[in-house]
Amino acid sequence: MSGKMYFGGVEGGATHSNLVICDETGKVVGQAKGPGTNHWALGIEKCASRVIAMLHAAKQDAGIPIDMPLDSLGLTLSGCEQDSSNAELAARVLEGDKYSARKVYVASDTAGSLFTGAPSGGMVLIAGTGSNALLRTADGKQHGCGGWGYLLGDEGGAYWIAYRAVKTVFDDVDGLRAAPHPTHRVWELIREHFNADTRADLLPHSYKHFDKSYFAAYRHIYSSQGSLYQVKTELELVRLRVSSAMGAAWLAAKQVNYDLPRDDSAFCDVFYTYRPSEMLNGNVNGNIKINGKIENGYQGCGCEDWTGVIGYVSVKEKVSAATIVNDSLKGRREKYNFIADVVAVSAPSVVYIEIKDGRRLDLYTGSPITLSNGSGFVVKEDGLILTNAHVVVNKPNAIVEVKLLDGSTHKGVVEDVDLKSDLATLRIPVKNLPTMKLGSSADIRPGEWVVAMGSPLALSNTVTAGVVSSAQRASEELGLRGKDMVYIQTDAPITFGNSGGPLVNLDGEAIGVNSMKVMSGISFAIPIDYVKEFFAKSRSKSPPVSKRYLGITMLSLTPNILIELRMRNPEMPSDIKHGILVWKVIIGSPAYNGGLQPGDIITNINGKPVYSATDIYSLLESTLGRLELEVVRGHKKMSLTVTPEIH
Structure with a gap:
């Protein structure tokens, strides 16, 4: 192929997305940002419209006419695991804008990350609110490695990793299940993160003060307890330096049999190197070399072929695990x-x-x-x-x-x-x-x-x-x-x-x-x-301002907020499809005196369903006297009476 060519790629997450356009040399000539593009949460129609809007913005950024189709467009989006829905999404993009691209290819966001950092084969782990993992061998075969998002499985997610680490330590101490490796360093990190002296000090973090994101922030080490695959060559862990939209553009070019030039060294950094030969030859304790430094604490298995251990290693762990004099840490506090x-x-x-x-x-x-x-x-x-x-x-x-x-x-x-x-x-x-x-x-x-x-x-x-x-x-x-x-x-x-x-x-x-x-x-x-x-x-x-005063700050329930509320409160009635979430009640206000509490969901007022804050404002102005509220609190439905005050 010759002449000017353009390839697009989208990195689509549940909260935000990126789109890049590359020319035939692999140079980025246009880019755009946009909101989340998970079609399971949005619907295929809205997801396609967001992709088209970003594409138009990126074309404008690149100086490409809107009516000039790209040679190929790759969409690597959150939730795109199903071939049938992927094909439908690609068709909707082409229906919504016939000039979008000559070909639209859809794959998961996991694939986008994989082909950004390891186009010749490797493993990618996405650990966010949910999680996913994918292994691709050098011959092109792909294997799922667990994790299907936070609704079906958190394998590989930050919270899952932290939970497994804590549970492994507790079970080891109790004698319930012996850990495959020494756990003292892991326990030290747990105590440091949760400010705990004993295991009982973690109970408030698991119940009364549970915060999934805070719990997930502890994820320094996790070692698999089984064989994932045999590692016979060195293993490198890399982090991306560019958006995985670049991998999506590379995949798009592949779909039209074009090898898009790329500089792998510019796409990612190696931050962890595992060499089994070094562990077997002279390292009786199974030490691992990390960026040139020997890290101890892993016990060798003594077998002829070393079984691969894949772990998550953070900067904090490297610092705390280093066995060097404390003087080498001087200046870090002021610097960072x-x-x-x-x-x-x-x-x-x-x-x-x-x-x-x-x-x-x-x-x-x-x-x-x-x-x-x-x-x-x-x-x-x-x-x-x-x-x-x-x-x-x-x-x-x-x-x-x-x-x-x-x-x-x-x-x-x-x-x-x-x-x-x-x-x-x-x-x-x-x-x-x-x-x-x-x-x-x-x-x-x-x-x-x-x-x-x-x-x-x-x-x-x-x-x-x-x-x-x-x-x-x-x-x-x-x-x-x-x-x-x-x-x-x-x-x-x-x-x-x-x-x-x-x-x-x-x-x-x-x-x-x-x-x-x-x-x-x-x-x-x-x-x-x-x-x-x-x-x-x-x-x-x-x-x-309104002449009738209620005294609450509220938020309309969207499908996404409803899903999150049900995850946090499985006992919430399943027939709740609409309403207003009360997130603050002014002390001494009519709402406060009427018994409303933060976290309540108002579904009906005076027998009429409410869908948005606008409905409540309208009822306040059009109704005299008391308001009869139908409220959901936890798993209970109740009725409350509130008498608005005149401003």
């Missing part, structure tokens, strides 16, 4: 504490906000009782503070108190409110305050480190860190009707009270305003570019 550097710059501008009821006094102190709390941050040195609208738009006669980092408390006055974007400003009578620098949310990338700051549960000056899961999560995906916004999704915990605080990048710039937490590991922030638009608008008066 980048989160602490961000906090040092940003914390002085973060404030704690408390909303008090001026009509009700505490019986013991005589002070107004606290209704709710939140966070904010100083944006102008003359005392102007940014926060969420839902933090300060409260009941009549509310008193706003602001506590600064130095401990001083000041009365605040709400100046501007935008309920649609959930943003508000308030001012305190203090000058020369440290301010937060506003960054840009337009260039945020999934995987970027972020720091969430605020005052969750009235605990001032709290810091959590994580990564951006999605830079543009549409409000429609969250069931937020009438917002017409996108949100930053992050796994940095945003707990009640964090609302209004800044989401900060590693340059110490606010790129978002912490807004809400749906569940562990899934939180959302308002992009800072909306804040800049909010500041640019001049307002002569505050926008109108």
Whole structure:
């Protein structure tokens, strides 16, 4: 083949996707990002439309006309394991845009990763919320190696690995099942991660304070207890340096019998090397060489052909396992504490906000009782503070108190409110305050480190860190009707009270305003570019608010949220198909007095089904008197009566 050719590849996950276009030399000429493309969660029609939208954006980026089809397009997407549904998805893409490509090929995201890092054969392990694994031999034969996502099996997933490691240690100590290798180093790592002295100290992490993502964060070592296959040559573990969309493009070219040039050294890094000959010749304890250093703690089997041991080795494990003098670790704390550097710059501008009821006094102190709390941050040195609208738009006669980092408390006055974007400003009578620098949310990338700051549960000056899961999560995906916004999704915990605080990048710039937490590991922030638009608008008066006040913050139930709720609560009634999830109840509000609690699902009001927050607003304005609510709490259905107050 000769002449100009173009090949496309898509890396599609459940939360976000990437698309690249390569020319015939293997050079990337266009790329685009988009939301998740798991067709089991979205439906094939919507999945195809998202792929087409990304393809159009990438063609525009590459300067390719929209009506010029690619020579081949490879889709390696989450959940694409079934040949029949893969063929249907490929057909839908071609039906939706006849100029998309001359050929569309669909395979799993596991295959995309495999052909990005090991086109000549190897094994790939995807360990995320779910998991999957695939082995491809040099002669082209493929074998499944366990893991079918979090609904069917977590084999290879981060939580599964951590669970197996803990269980292996416990069973070994109890004498129930002897571990195949010494476990003392694994136990040391478990104690360090969970801050545990005894095995009983892990029980709260397994029950009362269970957090799957935190549990999964411990995944330093796992060694298989059986033979996976015979290893006769050295084994290399590699991590990808590029998106697996590159592997998808390479696969696409293969489908039209074209060998797309590639530089394997640019695609991945080798971070672990296993040499069985070194373990058998002179290493009686079965030592493994990792990047030139001998690591001990594995016991040899003494057999003629060494049985392969495949493990997950993290940077932390390499450091803790190294038997070198402590002086070699000096300087690491100062060098790698980048989160602490961000906090040092940003914390002085973060404030704690408390909303008090001026009509009700505490019986013991005589002070107004606290209704709710939140966070904010100083944006102008003359005392102007940014926060969420839902933090300060409260009941009549509310008193706003602001506590600064130095401990001083000041009365605040709400100046501007935008309920649609959930943003508000308030001012305190203090000058020369440290301010937060506003960054840009337009260039945020999934995987970027972020720091969430605020005052969750009235605990001032709290810091959590994580990564951006999605830079543009549409409000429609969250069931937020009438917002017409996108949100930053992050796994940095945003707990009640964090609302209004800044989401900060590693340059110490606010790129978002912490807004809400749906569940562990899934939180959302308002992009800072909306804040800049909010500041640019001049307002002569505050926008109108509802005349009837309920006192809850809510989220419409989407199919994805329903699935997650059922996973966390298997006893939840199976006939729940719609409703509103209550994720915060203002203390002292009509909803609070009526018995509503965070986590309740409102399915009907006055006998009418509710599907979105808009339905509740409509009922509030059109109905007088009490509201009869049908609520699901845990596995129980109940009826509650709430009498809204007049604003």
